[in-house]
Each structure stands twice: as C-alpha cells, then as structure tokens.
Amino acid sequence: xxxxxxxxxxxxxxxxxxxxxxxxxxxxxxxxxxxxxxxxxxxxxxxxxxxxxxxxxxxxxxxxxxxxxxxxxxxxxxxxxxxxxxxxxxxxxxxxxxxxxxxxxxxxxxxxxxxxxxxxxxxxxxxxxxxxxxxxxxxxxxxxxxxxxxxxxxxxxxxxxxxxxxxxxxxxxxxxxxxxxxxxxxxxxxxxxxxxxxxxxxxxxxxxxxxxxxxxxxxxxxxxxxxxxxxxxxxxxxxxxxxxxxx
Amino acid sequence: xxxxxxxxxxxxxxxxxxxxxxxxxxxxxxxxxxxxxxxxxxxxxxxxxxxxxxxxxxxxxxxxxxxxxxxxxxxxxxxxxxxxxxxxxxxxxxxxxxxxxxxxxxxxxxxxxxxxxxxxxxxxxxxxxxxxxxxxxxxxxxxxxxxxxxxxxxxxxxxxxxxxxxxxxxxxxxxxxxxxxxxxxxxxxxxx
Numbered sequence: 001x002x003x004x005x006x007x008x009x010x011x012x013x014x015x016x017x018x019x020x021x022x023x024x025x026x027x028x029x030x031x032x033x034x035x036x037x038x039x040x041x042x043x044x045x046x047x048x049x050x051x052x053x054x055x056x057x058x059x060x061x062x063x064x065x066x067x068x069x070x071x072x073x074x075x076x077x078x079x080x081x082x083x084x085x086x087x088x089x090x091x092x093x094x095x096x097x098x099x100x101x102x103x104x105x106x107x108x109x110x111x112x113x114x115x116x117x118x119x120x121x122x123x124x125x126x127x128x129x130x131x132x133x134x135x136x137x138x139x140x141x142x143x144x145x146x147x148x149x150x151x152x153x154x155x156x157x158x159x160x161x162x163x164x165x166x167x168x169x170x171x172x173x174x175x176x177x178x179x180x181x182x183x184x185x186x187x188x189x190x191x192x193x194x195x196x197x198x199x200x201x202x203x204x205x206x207x208x209x210x211x212x213x214x215x216x217x218x219x220x221x222x223x224x225x226x227x228x229x230x231x232x233x234x235x236x237x238x239x240x241x242x243x244x245x246x247x
Numbered sequence: 248x249x250x251x252x253x254x255x256x257x258x259x260x261x262x263x264x265x266x267x268x269x270x271x272x273x274x275x276x277x278x279x280x281x282x283x284x285x286x287x288x289x290x291x292x293x294x295x296x297x298x299x300x301x302x303x304x305x306x307x308x309x310x311x312x313x314x315x316x317x318x319x320x321x322x323x324x325x326x327x328x329x330x331x332x333x334x335x336x337x338x339x340x341x342x343x344x345x346x347x348x349x350x351x352x353x354x355x356x357x358x359x360x361x362x363x364x365x366x367x368x369x370x371x372x373x374x375x376x377x378x379x380x381x382x383x384x385x386x387x388x389x390x391x392x393x394x395x396x397x398x399x400x401x402x403x404x405x406x407x408x409x410x411x412x413x414x415x416x417x418x419x420x421x422x423x424x425x426x427x428x429x430x431x432x433x434x435x436x437x438x439x
Contacts, residue, residue, distance in 0.1 A: 022438070028259050029378035038262075038376025041299035042428045048438035049401055051382075055356050056369050057439050059320040060312060061335035099255045110270025120266040122306075136270050172263065172270055180312050180369050181439045183380060187261040204378050205259045213258050235258045 019053035020181045020238045021097055026207035035200035037161050053181065060179040063106040065140060073139040075111075075151040083133035085114025085152030087228035090188070090216065093145040094175065097239020101145030107235075108138045108174040109149060116155030116169075125157050150228065156195060168195035168202065177237040188233045189215045265306045265375045272308060272339040280311055280350035284331035287316030287351030292385070292412060292422045295345045296372065299429035303344025307374030309426075311336040311348060313367075318354030340374075352387065358397040365392035365399065372426055382439045385424050388413050402435050409434045 032043035051057065071077050076087060090109075094102040112118045112135060115127040119134050135154075139147045154169045170187040177183065189202065196202055196211075205211045213236075222230030263271070281287065296304040315322045315332050322332050338346035350368075358364040365386055372381040386393055388411040393399055399407055409432065415421030426434045 023257060027256055029261065031377075031379050033378065036262075036376070036378070039378060041302075042304065042374070042376035043378070044381065044433055044436050045299075045429050046406075046433055046435075048436050051398060051401070051437040051439050052359055053439070054358050054364065054398070055320055056312070056314070056364070056367070056384075061333070095255060097255050097257060099253065108270050108275075110266065118266045118269060120269050123266060134269070136273075172261075172267075174263075174271060180371075180382075183310075183371060184258060184260060185263050185373055185380060186258055187264075201261060201378070210256070210259050213254075213256070214261070236255050238257050239255065 019058065019241045020179060021241055023238075027205070027210040029204035030206065033200060033204040035162075036204055039204075057181045058179050060176060060182065062104075063140065063176065064104075067106065068138060068140055072137055073147075073149050075133065075135060075137045075149065077150075078134055078136075079132040081132040083113065083130050083152050085130075085133075085155075087150070088153050089148060089150055089222050089224065089228050089230045090171065090233055091146065091148035091222050091230065092216075092233040092235060094141045094147065094177075094235045094237065095145060096177070096237050100239075101141070101143070102177055102237055103141055103143045103145055105141050105178070106138065106174075106176050107141060107147045109136070109151075109171050111135045111151065111171040112154040112157055112169075114152050114155050116157030127155070127157070148222075153190070153229075156193075161200065166195055166198070168193040168199050173233075173235065175235060175237065182237045184235070184237060186235075187214060190231065191215055191218055260379045262375055262378050263308065263373045267306070267308050267374065268339050272337065276338045277333060277336045278338050278346070278348055280313065280333055280336040280348055282331040282333070285315070285351055287354075288420075289349070290352050290420050290422055291347055291349050291415075291418065292368075292424060293345055293347045293415065294340070294370075294424050294426060295343070296340050296374075296426045296428065297344060301427075301430070303340075303342070304374060304428065305340055305342045305344055307340045307344070307372055307377070309338055309340065309346055309348075310371040310373070311350070312369040312371075313350065314353040314356050316351050316354050318356045318366075320356070355392060360397075362395070362397040363392070365390055365396035367396070367398070370426075372428070377428075381428070381436045383426065383434055383436050384410055385412050386410050387422065406435050
C-alpha cells in the first residue's frame with residue numbers, strides 16, 4: 001500500500017495566467033459514439049456550454065516527489081519475482097501546445113498483464129493472473145518533460161462490446177499538466193496492431209492523424225541491449241492562448 | 248516522431264475503461280479535500296452519478312478542484328492553510344454510483360471583468376463510456392451569490408438547478424449532488 005496522494009500546493013504565479021487553447025475539430029473523440037456501446041447511456045445529449053477560462057480553470061493541483069515511491073516507475077520490480085512477458089521501456093516527453101516541456105507533472109499508468117488480464121476484481125477474462133505483476137506505475141516528468149517506465153508489454157483482451165470484440169494492447173495514461181483544463185486521461189497503443197480498425201474506442205477519434213498520436217513508436221535508441229525493447233510515446237497537453245514571457 | 252514534425256496538436260483523450268481503480272484510486276484516492284486544520288465551513292458532499300436510464304454508474308471517478316475558504320487557489324506553502332488544504336480530491340463511485348468527499352465550502356473567486364464568482368467546486372467525471380472527461384461545477388443551493396455568478400449566467404435558466412448541490416436533511420453539513428450523464432434532466436457540462 002502506498003501513502004495517499006496529496007497535492008503539494010496550488011498552482012502559483014496566477015499573475016502570468018492566460019486561457020488555454022480549444023481543441024481543433026476531429027482531434028478528440030466524439031463523446032457519443034454508438035459503436036462504443038457504453039457511450040449510448042453515458043455521453044451527454046445536450047451541447048456543452050462554452051466556459052471562458054477563469055482562475056478556476058487556469059489553476060490545478062500540483063504534485064511532488066513525495067507522491068512517488070522508488071519503484072513506482074518500474075512495474076517489473078514491485079513484487080518478489082519477475083513478471084512474465086516481454087520487458088519494455090515506455091518513455092517520452094510531455095509537451096504543451098507550443099512544444100515546450102511540461103516539467104514535474106504527474107504521470108500515472110495502469111495496464112493488463114502479458115496475458116491480457118487486469119489485476120482487478122471485476123476482470124473475469126479467463127487468462128492467468130501474474131502474482132508478480134500489478135500493472136500500476138507513476139512518475140514525475142523531469143525538468144525537460146521526460147518520463148520513463150519499465151514494464152511488460154500488455155496483452156490484447158476480449159470485451160463484450162460487440163461480437164468477438166478485442167481491445168488492442170494498450171497502456172492507460174493519466175496526466176494533470178498545469179491547470180484544471182489540461183487534465184488528460186488517454187491510452188497508448190503499440191505500432192502495427194491489427195486490432196486498431198476494429199476498436200471503437202480508438203475509432204471514436206474522427207481524424208486518422210489524431211488517432212496515430214496515440215500509437216507509440218518502436219525506438220532503438222531507448223532499447224536496452226539484451227534487456228528490454230524501447231517504445232516512445234510523447235504526450236501533448238493543451239497550450240495557452242498566448243504564452244507569457246519565459247522566466 | 249512528434250518532435251520532428253513540429254506537430255503539437257494535443258493528444259486525444261480516451262476512456263479510463265472499467266479498471267481505473269487499479270491506476271487511480273485503489274491506493275491513490277483522496278476523499279478529504281480539506282484536513283481538520285483547514286479554515287472554513289466544513290461540508291460533506293455526496294455525489295451520485297446516474298446514466299441515461301437513471302441507473303447508478305458504479306465505475307466512474309469524480310475529481311474535485313476548489314479554492315480555499317478565502318477564494319484563493321494559491322494555497323500551499325505561503326498561506327495559513329498550508330498542508331491542511333489540498334484543494335484536490337478524487338474518488339471512485341461505489342456500486343450505488345455514489346462517493347462522499349469531506350471538504351470546506353470554498354470562498355468566492357474572482358471572475359472575468361470585475362465580477363466575483365459564487366462559491367463553487369470544479370468537478371470532473373471520468374469512467375467507462377466517457378471518452379472525453381466531463382467537466383461541470385457544483386454550486387450551493389440557497390447561496391445568495393449564485394444570483395450574480397458570471398458562469399451560472401451562461402447557463403439557460405431552466406437547467407441551472409442541475410448545478411446546485413442540495414442540503415442533506417439527514418446530516419449536518421451534508422450536501423448531495425446528483426450528476427445525470429444523459430437524459431431529460433441531464434447535468435450541465437461545460438466546454439472548458
């Protein structure tokens with residue numbers, strides 16, 4: 001058990017705050033996407049009401065190193081033995097909409113094991129659990145916005161959305177960024193997965209180029225010889241309408 | 248790679264899926280937004296998430312972000328509240344679609360063009376079937392400042408009540424806030 005997550009403090013320097021840019025059409029999922037059945041009862045039917053950004057939207061919780069334990073970034077050493085599966089290193093940068101690093105921001109991940117089973121009481125997929133794998137990690141980005149996790153490649157798994165439905169292998173990501181409006185929860189996929197075309201969760205994003213932003217790249221530079229394959233996944237959070245002067 | 252093509256379009260959102268607890272709440276939930284040392288009127292707010300058929304949503308997560316009792320988001324090191332006030336909370340919903348946070352009623356925060364906002368809590372709803380995080384606001388029923396709040400003024404009058412938490416007659420300091428994701432009395436969600 002880890003200690004509860006306590007934000008270190010509120011976001012300082014409100015004097016420099018400006019609003020955040022809105023998303024371009026097609027670059028985010030359609031909230032109501034009937035092929036993903038659960039959206040039929042859970043997506044709003046009324047249009048969202050446009051909210052000009054106030055201090056409430058432009059500030060957000062800040063987390064610190066005290067929220068991270070030593071092994072949180074390495075999902076392969078959290079138990080007495082080694083988990084089964086293909087060892088991988090997932091790393092990348094967190095950037096804002098202008099390409100600037102987002103430093104010291106919390107990145108949380110969770111995933112299925114190599115057999116496609118989550119260590120979760122409600123996952124009843126008849127694939128083996130791995131006593132050496134929980135599938136939970138967290139890290140803070142460094143000063144240049146870099147994060148890195150050591151883990152194992154998750155398996156694909158079936159779900160009951162439609163006949164013979166399978167989710168492509170993925171890792172869930174959760175990020176905060178500097179403000180309430182930069183909060184992002186998403187999923188990272190692996191290159192060349194044949195299940196992409198059949199997955200309504202990925203296909204809910206209208207723009208093909210936008211969908212590709214969720215697919216990690218194999219990366220020989222971060223591949224560790226005789227140990228683990230490297231996958232690179234850069235994440236872009238929303239940028240400000242006008243960037244205040246640096247420093 | 249993203250870096251080489253200078254493409255800084257924000258990364259798309261995806262659902263948390265049904266197993267969000269593993270990553271976000273099993274050992275990482277925060278039900279107490281304000282610890283006992285924090286200044287302000289102490290409240291316990293019960294959220295209840297319902298789907299388009301009014302069925303409870305047992306696999307959602309609620310996140311809160313709010314100002315302190317002085318209407319300030321710059322709490323933390325330099326202020327009297329210090330570590331007593333987190334300003335942030337998150338909990339998974341239970342089988343009945345509910346979760347209860349302990350916090351303090353926030354103060355009034357400056358709004359646009361010399362206005363002052365009524366006490367409110369910024370609320371996110373995430374979960375299975377929710378592809379884009381839903382953002383709403385909780386206001387307190389009976390609060391006189393609601394009448395001049397610049398954000399409530401953006402909401403059609405007949406839908407404003409969906410943003411008002413109601414006092415819980417069974418509990419001193421208790422409030423209840425129902426979030427209806429879809430349907431006739433659907434909660435107002437904001438494009439933030």
